[in-house]
Amino acid sequence: MAEITVTAEREYKVRITGDWRGDLSPFATKRSRVAVIYSATMASSMPNFSFGSAEVVTLEVPDGEAGKSSTVINYLWNKLGEKGFTRSDLIVAIGGGTVTDLAGFAAASWLRGIDWVAIPTTLAGMVDASVGGKTGINSPYGKNLIGAFHSPISVIIDPSWLSTLSDRDFTAGLAEVIKCGFIDDAQILEIIEGKDVAAIRSNGALVVNLIERSVATKAKVVSADFKESELREILNYGHTFGHAIERVSDYSIRHGEAVSIGMVFVAELAASRGLITEQVLRSHREILKAVGLPTSLANIAGSTNWDALYSAIALDKKSRGNSIRFVVLNDIGVCDRIEGVTEEELKATYERVLQ
Numbered sequence: 001m002a003e004i005t006v007t008a009e010r011e012y013k014v015r016i017t018g019d020w021r022g023d024l025s026p027f028a029t030k031r032s033r034v035a036v037i038y039s040a041t042m043a044s045s046m047p048n049f050s051f052g053s054a055e056v057v058t059l060e061v062p063d064g065e066a067g068k069s070s071t072v073i074n075y076l077w078n079k080l081g082e083k084g085f086t087r088s089d090l091i092v093a094i095g096g097g098t099v100t101d102l103a104g105f106a107a108a109s110w111l112r113g114i115d116w117v118a119i120p121t122t123l124a125g126m127v128d129a130s131v132g133g134k135t136g137i138n139s140p141y142g143k144n145l146i147g148a149f150h151s152p153i154s155v156i157i158d159p160s161w162l163s164t165l166s167d168r169d170f171t172a173g174l175a176e177v178i179k180c181g182f183i184d185d186a187q188i189l190e191i192i193e194g195k196d197v198a199a200i201r202s203n204g205a206l207v208v209n210l211i212e213r214s215v216a217t218k219a220k221v222v223s224a225d226f227k228e229s230e231l232r233e234i235l236n237y238g239h240t241f242g243h244a245i246e247r248v249s250d251y252s253i254r255h256g257e258a259v260s261i262g263m264v265f266v267a268e269l270a271a272s273r274g275l276i277t278e279q280v281l282r283s284h285r286e287i288l289k290a291v292g293l294p295t296s297l298a299n300i301a302g303s304t305n306w307d308a309l310y311s312a313i314a315l316d317k318k319s320r321g322n323s324i325r326f327v328v329l330n331d332i333g334v335c336d337r338i339e340g341v342t343e344e345e346l347k348a349t350y351e352r353v354l355q
């Protein structure tokens with residue numbers, strides 16, 4: 001269907017295709033060993049893999065954030081060691097963003113980096129996590145604190161995976177799509193505006209269009225700044241507060257749901273500093289709410305504990321030194337950063353997203 005080139009660390013293609021198995025084959029058949037890593041939910045959708053004379057090792061990992069742990073990465077390292085994986089072997093990650101983050105990190109760390117292919121099966125995985133080479137696991141001290149930049153050799157997006165995705169996970173993925181609209185491609189917002197999740201999901205061509213647009217934004221940004229010296233930070237729009245919410249809620253809400261609230265939070269922060277208009281602020285709440293994403297902390301476990309949230313914000317890796325740094329908008333598609341935000345200012349903003 002479509003092919004988008006990324007040039008970050010290496011050049012690779014993100015293919016949006018109707019045949020993930022056919023597209024995977026050329027990358028796998030020339031290897032001696034191929035590890036296919038997938039989560040329990042995907043187990044029943046896994047075919048019998050056969051790639052020429054390659055020994056295929058299938059490895060099931062826990063679903064969701066529970067998989068992004070030191071215990072699970074240790075399990076993968078042991079399996080790769082037991083099977084004698086060498087630098088010329090391959091890891092294939094099939095699953096949501098948690099699986100591509102985890103399996104990508106196994107590929108990044110095994111023998112200081114072996115090839116991997118990402119096959120995302122969630123909307124969040126397709127439009128965000130699988131593209132750009134950020135891999136990693138969580139630490140008890142925070143989300144994604146351990147990891148490495150290691151680009152895949154290919155990303156294969158087959159939208160047919162989405163047919164089994166729950167509405168909740170599809171909607172969570174829309175948060176990253178809408179983020180791309182706010183930071184870069186305003187047409188995404190125009191396409192989504194006035195539509196609820198059912199209207200989006202039932203229109204396959206529209207979903208593919210949104211995937212293509214979001215991947216194009218991500219590919220452009222990571223190709224210009226692979227290791228996040230500055231530009232790439234814009235992809236973290238809404239994520240500093242979002243990661244803190246995920247942590248205090250003990251990962252009981254989806255990443256995209258937390259990012260949705262995080263975008264409203266940072267829009268409130270920008271509006272209070274006069275950086276964006278009331279209309280841009282309002283458009284955040286309207287568009288996110290219309291697709292069914294949360295725009296406030298109401299009913300979010302742990303979120304009434306400001307001290308815990310503040311510690312999590314301060315620990316997020318987007319803080320530099322002791323200064324808390326946020327990506328903000330000056331307008332739709334125009335990003336900026338603010339630093340040195342005080343706890344008082346943050347708390348006042350928090351109070352505006354409580355209900």
Ligand SMILES: NC(=O)c1ccc[n+]([C@@H]2O[C@H](COP(=O)([O-])OP(=O)(O)OC[C@H]3O[C@@H](n4cnc5c(N)ncnc54)[C@H](O)[C@@H]3O)[C@@H](O)[C@H]2O)c1
Binds near residue numbers: 129
């Ligand atoms: N590396 C990056 O640049 C980057 C970017 C964005 C997000 N992320 C990470 O991605 C993760 C979020 O990704 P996610 O939302 O895909 O979460 P996820 O991997 O937990 O998947 C969500 C749920 O969907 C299920 N699932 C996956 N594919 C399915 C399918 N085809 N049909 C039915 N169910 C399916 C999973 O089992 C899981 O229960 C977070 O850990 C986040 O930090 C990473």
